[in-house]
Amino acid sequence: MIDGPDPTEEESVWQPLRRLLADMDDEIGRLYRQRGLDGIRPRFVMPLIRLGHRGAMTIRELAGALDVTHSAMSQTVSAMRREGLVRSVAGTDARTRQVTLTKRAHALLPLLEAEWRATEQAVRELEGELPHPLSEVVRDLEEALARRSFHDRIAHHLRRSPEQSS
Structure with missing residues (x-):
């Protein structure tokens, strides 16, 4: 375990x-x-x-x-x-x-x-x-991911993870 x-x-x-x-x-x-x-x-x-x-x-x-x-x-x-x-x-x-x-x-x-x-x-x-329509949120997410991919964001946090340092 x-x-x-x-x-x-x-x-x-x-x-x-x-x-x-x-x-x-x-x-x-x-x-x-x-x-x-x-x-x-x-x-x-x-x-x-x-x-x-x-x-x-x-x-x-x-x-x-x-x-x-x-x-x-x-x-x-x-x-x-x-x-x-x-x-x-x-x-x-x-x-x-x-x-x-x-x-x-x-x-x-x-x-x-x-x-x-x-x-x-x-x-x-x-x-x-809704105060924030989902279609707008999706477009905002797409724009943010175009600036920096989800892969790159995850990889960045993995590099910073103490579990990955050992």
Whole structure:
């Protein structure tokens, strides 16, 4: 066992935000379940809508279009395939496979797009109730990180850490 205090038990700056975002996703998931959309998860909605508008895409193309890693999109596509929302079809050459929507996913798109728009409206409403809108905070964070990356900030504190000196 490691001596000293457990840093994961100290008050975290990020954990409340992570919990809040997870809770908000859970609330969206609850809406899906109330409407009988079992197996739909919030992380599926953006790729499903994008495929609905653009048509079949490779996992790499879909990941690029949604600004996520290939690995993350591959996992999401696998999960969507298990739920019967997408399938893979032959691509333009023998080496590629494209992801396309199933009939079930096509039928769900109107509701998913309506939920997307309603969620955006709810977020705007929430921002109006805050003294510091989250979208402004995010822009401020992006600007600060452009001046000095998160990596560099962490590395600086690691160099100063007494645990790293020994």
